[in-house]
Amino acid sequence: MNSIQTDTIRPFAPHDAEAAAALFQAVMLGSDTRPPAGLAAYFRSHFLDGPFADPDIPSLVYVSSQGGVEGFVGVAVQPMRIGERTVRAAILGTLMVRDHAQTPMAGARLLKQAVSGKQDLTLSESAGDASLAMWRQLKGSVLDRHSLDFVRVLRPAQFGVEMLEKRIGAARLLSPFARALDRFAGRKPGPLRWTGLPADFRTQGGVHARPASVDAIAALATDSLSRNAIVPLWPGNCLAAVIAEAMDKPAFGATHLCEVVTKAGKPIGGFLFHQAGRGPAKVVDILHAPGQAGPVLDALFIYAHELGAAAVQGRATPQLLDALLSRRTLFAHESASVIGTKDPEILKAFQEGRAHFNGLVGERWTRLMGGSFR
Numbered sequence: 001m002n003s004i005q006t007d008t009i010r011p012f013a014p015h016d017a018e019a020a021a022a023l024f025q026a027v028m029l030g031s032d033t034r035p036p037a038g039l040a041a042y043f044r045s046h047f048l049d050g051p052f053a054d055p056d057i058p059s060l061v062y063v064s065s066q067g068g069v070e071g072f073v074g075v076a077v078q079p080m081r082i083g084e085r086t087v088r089a090a091i092l093g094t095l096m097v098r099d100h101a102q103t104p105m106a107g108a109r110l111l112k113q114a115v116s117g118k119q120d121l122t123l124s125e126s127a128g129d130a131s132l133a134m135w136r137q138l139k140g141s142v143l144d145r146h147s148l149d150f151v152r153v154l155r156p157a158q159f160g161v162e163m164l165e166k167r168i169g170a171a172r173l174l175s176p177f178a179r180a181l182d183r184f185a186g187r188k189p190g191p192l193r194w195t196g197l198p199a200d201f202r203t204q205g206g207v208h209a210r211p212a213s214v215d216a217i218a219a220l221a222t223d224s225l226s227r228n229a230i231v232p233l234w235p236g237n238c239l240a241a242v243i244a245e246a247m248d249k250p251a252f253g254a255t256h257l258c259e260v261v262t263k264a265g266k267p268i269g270g271f272l273f274h275q276a277g278r279g280p281a282k283v284v285d286i287l288h289a290p291g292q293a294g295p296v297l298d299a300l301f302i303y304a305h306e307l308g309a310a311a312v313q314g315r316a317t318p319q320l321l322d323a324l325l326s327r328r329t330l331f332a333h334e335s336a337s338v339i340g341t342k343d344p345e346i347l348k349a350f351q352e353g354r355a356h357f358n359g360l361v362g363e364r365w366t367r368l369m370g371g372s373f374r
Helices: 014-027 037-049 106-115 129-137 156-165 169-187 191-195 214-225 238-247 293-306 321-325 344-351
Strands: 008-011 060-063 069-082 085-097 121-127 149-153 208-211 230-232 254-261 267-275 281-288 311-315 330-332 336-340
Touching: 008 106, 014 037, 014 060, 014 069, 014 085, 037 069, 060 106, 069 106, 069 344, 085 106, 106 129, 121 129, 129 336, 208 293, 214 238, 214 254, 214 267, 214 281, 230 344, 238 254, 238 267, 254 293, 267 293, 281 293, 293 311, 293 321, 336 344
Parallel strands: 085 121, 281 311
Antiparallel strands: 008 060, 060 069, 069 085, 069 230, 121 336, 149 311, 149 330, 208 254, 254 267, 267 281
């Protein structure tokens, strides 16, 4: 008598890499072409062999009754220190299911099993409406102050053309007029001066941004993030590798890794962003010493403006919110950062903004967002 095969969820294994890459190509990139070989290799290296892979807390695949991989959730395990304890955070990303209509519960089952692992806390910074509803059913909490995307407009007319061009390609013909309008508005007081960056905008005390090495930013990140109640841990040279990978996003444009220094050359912060053409500067992360969020942001805005960027956009952190609010910044909510934990001390620290999440601690630094695998 033949046994009836049913769909299953099991740990991601090396032989699943090609299927997971094809799923990513179809679901996340919306392409029916064959994925490049480098994509499957990345799934193996990042989710199975890399420093954030933990066999006790694996990534998961959803396998149909016919034996095909039809769903996947990626899990990266980030060690963290809280007080004298070391805990493991499972950072979830790349939750994808091939056909929701055929398997409506596959995503929920993947998420439920991933959240139920051996980790001390579970985090995600890209929960959309559907997955957010699942998180709430699993008693997860939304980290409101980690869930705001910000835009600081530098050139209002140019920014408007950039937004319009996404819908109407011919709008690019308006770019020369937009640049002329922004140059004029930057020299004159008026409504546009409020959203743009005036030509006479300067930082206080000679603070400025300059290109920095990966090691310099790694040292800066280690120092600034160690002041939080929950401190991310990167063994060996792991943090430098994270920063180097975060720089490798050709789909987002040229990479700019900078430190912000005083007139005397003392580092007070740093940032990493990508920019294509005259489009917005897309920030991966912003780091700053205590009390220096404002000057670091000012240096970032000037640096991006000098490159010709229309705006600066990125994900806010609780430590940046006050400085962003006082600098004519617009906010939107595109996806939520969420947490699941039974530890009240951990939950309180994140909810009060005493733990860094997003950017170098999360999923946005990975090559799955903006990287090339050819």
